[in-house]
Amino acid sequence: MTHKKKTALKTTDGVSNSEIINPASTAKFKSKRAKTRNTDALVKGLLNKNITDLSRAITIIESTNPQHQQQANQILKQCLPHANKSIRIGITGVPGVGKSTFIEAFGKHATAQGKRVAVLAIDPSSSVTKGSILGDKTRMEALVNDKNAYIRPSASGNSLGGVARKTRETIMLCEAAGFNIILIETVGVGQSETAVHSMVDFFLLLKLAGAGDELQGIKRGIIEMADAIAINKADGDNQKAAKLAMLEFNRALHLYPKKASGWSPKVSSCSALQHKGITDIWALISDYITLTKSNSFFDKKRNDQNKFWLIQTIENRLKSDFFNRPDIKKELEKQLLLVESNQATPFAAAELILNLNNKSL
Secondary structure, eight states, rough: OOOOOOSSSOOOOOOHHHHHHHHHHHHHHHHHHHHHHHHHHHHHHHTOHHHHHHHHHHHHHHHOOHHHHHHHHHHHHHOOOOOOSEEEEEOOOOSOHHHHHHHHHHHHHHHHTTTOOOEEEEEOTTTTTTTOOOOOHHHHHHHTTTTTTEEEEEEEEGGGOOOOOTTTHHHHHHHHHTEEEEEOOOOOTTTHHHHHHOOOOEEEEEEEETOOOOOGGGSHHHHHHHHHHEEOOOOOGGHHHHHHHHHHHHHHHSSSSOOTOOOOEEEOOBBBTTTTHHHHHHHHHHHHHHHHHHTHHHHHHHHHHHHHHHHHHHHHHHHHHHHTTTHHHHHHHHHHHHHTSSOOOOHHHHHHHHHHHHHHH
């Protein structure tokens, strides 16, 4: 006769999931998830000015997940007929010039006139940690709480000129959601200005008085792209310096050839902190839009920008496909080691890798 061995361990039946989880909650969660994945429902909500659906759509646009990319293309296709009905304004300036304060003051001025304002803030990504602070909503507290405003900070990553990889598409989604003023804030360093200039109607350059930039206005570059220059922080003891800076920049602008738009760039001053001069800058932009729409430059510029981004998208896709090929990756690693040990020149290594690509075509 066998005896069962006594043990202190005892197994008891667990409680089934159905007894713990409320079936109604599960159904609601599944329904919510299904709605998130439903492109038609997402676009419908976006077109009805639902901010949550707009944010979800932008997240899908920015995603690198192949599944999301397919959905992103469908979202963009459905939103395209409802886009292109806004004024796109690029705002740039060196760090510390007061871009966030200016955008908040300018945005509040626009919403007070019944406009709906979307702010796309490009936050610089760390080259070391790859992270971004994304603190624009904290810096624009008053605008965040405005029901007619929407702020979307995006990390620049390692994309062209520090501009968020999908900013161009995000503009379209914001326009489809009924925002008629789109403000794009650049990082303010590097080539971000060039990239933003290629996707806006009006380009505003913020400057500081007494920062030594007046004489540099003679140089070609960022000032050549500007449709207007605003001397910010023109308040208190800085007002005299701001007037002097305006004179210097006006002289510098006369050295540039006439713009194809027929517009002569203007110089203004403002104090975003004290909300002074914002009305004048708004009037400048309105005058520019009126002029360029009357002489057809507005539509021509947008068409040229679309062509530019078509070529740019093809170039980015070809570059991505090239560097993600297994044989190219393997050969690149090999050639990098040879270049590092001075056994090959960068040019010879590049030629070899490119020839490998040509052979596979």
